[in-house]
Amino acid sequence: MATFDFEGLTIYYEDHGAGRPLLILNGIFMSCASWKAFVPAFSAANRLLLLDLVDQGRSDQVDHEYTQELQERLVVAFLDHLGLDQVAICGLSYGGEVALRLAGRHPGRVDKLVLSNTTAWTSAWLSDIGRSWEAAMASHDGHQFFATCIPVVYSPGFYQARIDWAKAREELFVRLFPPQVYDAFARLTRSANSHDERANLGRVEAQTLVISSQHDHVTPLDNQLELVRGIAGAAHLMIMDAGHAAMYEQPAAFTAAVLGFVNSDSADIEID
Amino acid sequence: MATFDFEGLTIYYEDHGAGRPLLILNGIFMSCASWKAFVPAFSAANRLLLLDLVDQGRSDQVDHEYTQELQERLVVAFLDHLGLDQVAICGLSYGGEVALRLAGRHPGRVDKLVLSNTTAWTSAWLSDIGRSWEAAMASHDGHQFFATCIPVVYSPGFYQARIDWAKAREELFVRLFPPQVYDAFARLTRSANSHDERANLGRVEAQTLVISSQHDHVTPLDNQLELVRGIAGAAHLMIMDAGHAAMYEQPAAFTAAVLGFVNSDSADIEID
Amino acid sequence: MATFDFEGLTIYYEDHGAGRPLLILNGIFMSCASWKAFVPAFSAANRLLLLDLVDQGRSDQVDHEYTQELQERLVVAFLDHLGLDQVAICGLSYGGEVALRLAGRHPGRVDKLVLSNTTAWTSAWLSDIGRSWEAAMASHDGHQFFATCIPVVYSPGFYQARIDWAKAREELFVRLFPPQVYDAFARLTRSANSHDERANLGRVEAQTLVISSQHDHVTPLDNQLELVRGIAGAAHLMIMDAGHAAMYEQPAAFTAAVLGFVNSDSADIEID
């Protein structure tokens, strides 16, 4: 619904509702459009900010390699553009990695941090799985891309139960995605290879909630526990019976966890 | 802060803040006083209703046995007293059992239901553990009561890390609780023995969130999964690194889950 | 060390030691050679039979598609060739699927059944992940094959800790595997697509042990629980801190579970 200029790139964003601002940062295959069904709930009591990162959705694609430091710069520029000193940020997977950079490197800009299915660093295991994603993207073959990257982001039970929906999505991807979308996915994937914010976890000042899923086959739980242990006072919820894409599988649980954490002031609860 | 008459008994309750009404039903050893630290967060955007059930806190004790049907009647009378057609209810353990009765037997009175560390029925395992609780209560010995009933409601790690706090609480219990408090606890314990709402799960119309804890040594996870499977559309969150008394161990995670679920309208989120 | 003829194909097998016969059926990327380090322990008190299935290791490859019914026929022919009426079978993943066919369709031939990281059927989730494997195999590119198929069979922690070993294995695969090996892998993958023995679980007469791994990112635990629930009296052990390839990650735990189950007579233990 709006754009702004970031270092010569046109960046797409959406600005819904009013209230405590909540910025959402997308997972790698997501975009502002992914949140369509969530906008009413998420903007009912909040100013909801959706943002397509570089190489995502309706934001510009680039013709060079980069790291997530680019996305960090983009988010800072976006907050400056809106004149927002401080926001709550909820990041999912890739978006959680960028959110973590923000919270650790610009602690004054983030008052609440929600990290959904996020890791503090790209292990060799994740990096090598990422290579398989890149190969599938490089093929520009939508079916190969789908089979390689999509089933694993869902829990096996959800995927099996909605197999017709999954097959329809595969056809949609094949029909809609031109080669440059796969190239953009590949750049995004590579930009996360150097991700390692483990040394900055102690610098996060935002109240933090880590959201895991019971059946996450992409981000290992042990990596998420590193976040819980490294970020002072981090709370930790698990969405049961969901895979990596928990927001799609269990929207009510995801919505409750994110909005409840962002909108409640629980930091001062002292049990005696 | 207020009382009302229920079948000749004086019942204590608290009424904080304004907004969508949220009634909390206590676990067996809890009372309105247990929520003191939570009142600011829980009444910031809601009308928070705290209620001491029969034999709890500052409500009257009785001199006869009863079942949870008595507590169900009490809650209905309480809602009538306040002139509330419908409320959100969050019940913990024993309070969750009463909340489940309300939602299944008076579906029109409950629009949101949060069941924290709750079972749909009292299995023989729980019932026999309950007998050990009764024996400790019958001794009127505060130390025996504490050792039998309190460590198991916390996660081992939390209890060990706060052992000085735990020991201070034990002394407090011993000093404060007269024999009739232990007798009231024993009646409450026995009143749950006949609890079995499994046949009514399908009658629950409220949007429901089941909250479990990773280290619950009192309510088995399998029993909580019966709730998730039996109540249509139930969402399920697990509070990580917490025991049965999750609200005390992880107040931020508990607060986020409860308030987020009660205050967001996620029922209509349709993923396509 | 020996071969026999099966329907015109030369099949490789190894026959080590003496004692109660134990036949091992390989996972999809394994062969008799994978067991080299295990032979001393596994043949100390047993006659250990290793077998390369069709399209595996040193057995012949074929030039046509098939289903696991072919591998089932092969195993029956192998037992007949050795004159063995009945054996214990331990199958891993793909090999577990074949072992399950044997036990359900030829119950008299199997007296003990160990199913390690095995599913009773190929769900749509597994089948679509299998398509990504096929695409990587079809590329005949060893690096793409490795990145797609190998990291996920290990636990993230194990893979990260042994990344030098993993990289050396990748180079080895690239150097050693000619295109026809990838084609054989692809046929094996496709042959499992129609796997569905759910209706035959009740026909298994062998004493059965299901072995799962804590961090199995390939075979969902829920699928393994279907085996436990469907096969009468099945025992269930989980190898902690291991991925799908548990035998490599935790050889002592794997060896204990398999040999202990095969060599002990626990069926008659009646607790009173």
Add this chain to the structure above:
Amino acid sequence: MATFDFEGLTIYYEDHGAGRPLLILNGIFMSCASWKAFVPAFSAANRLLLLDLVDQGRSDQVDHEYTQELQERLVVAFLDHLGLDQVAICGLSYGGEVALRLAGRHPGRVDKLVLSNTTAWTSAWLSDIGRSWEAAMASHDGHQFFATCIPVVYSPGFYQARIDWAKAREELFVRLFPPQVYDAFARLTRSANSHDERANLGRVEAQTLVISSQHDHVTPLDNQLELVRGIAGAAHLMIMDAGHAAMYEQPAAFTAAVLGFVNSDSADIEID
């Protein structure tokens, strides 16, 4: 079937079969009689040694307090009595604590160590639960003892499914146990209060297997993970769908894990 003198006490033991010697050390409410159904399987290929510790079963009771150092001395004396330099030891819970003392303080005497549902130390949580056990024992009331100490050692599902058996056991306990048995249980419970072998884990030289249970409501999994991390090369298996008393709930899985680990030589398996 035999006795020997230990510091003036008559100690009962059983010596079954022949082969690699395996000594079993009992959990707190167990005795040699608990193993009756297991003797055929456990003595088929091993010399099975069962031992009633001080205050257990048919061994003498004492009239003074002690620590587990007494039981450690007893086991050393027992091995000396039999002329055994080195044995495999499988200890369950209390017996595992004693086994751990042996392996850490007399490393030359233990070649294989199996620790089932065992902790390296008695945390405040366990110690305070122990106080509730002591209070129930001090009542000399068999029903109170049973309700306090027995349901929690089983998984909820097992206990519920075999409730008639459980009730019959309760009646048996009430009928058979004279007051001095409860006093002996209480001394055993107190003798574990000072248990803390965390500093000696690094001294264990025996090949070690830690066996946990999925639904252990007595020994927290985190405590068992301390053993796995502290003892070099420890293997770790979990018996699924079982509680603290896993041997009773899943005898086939328990038997496989113990005998497989004791009788296989897996230490030299090197994966390349």
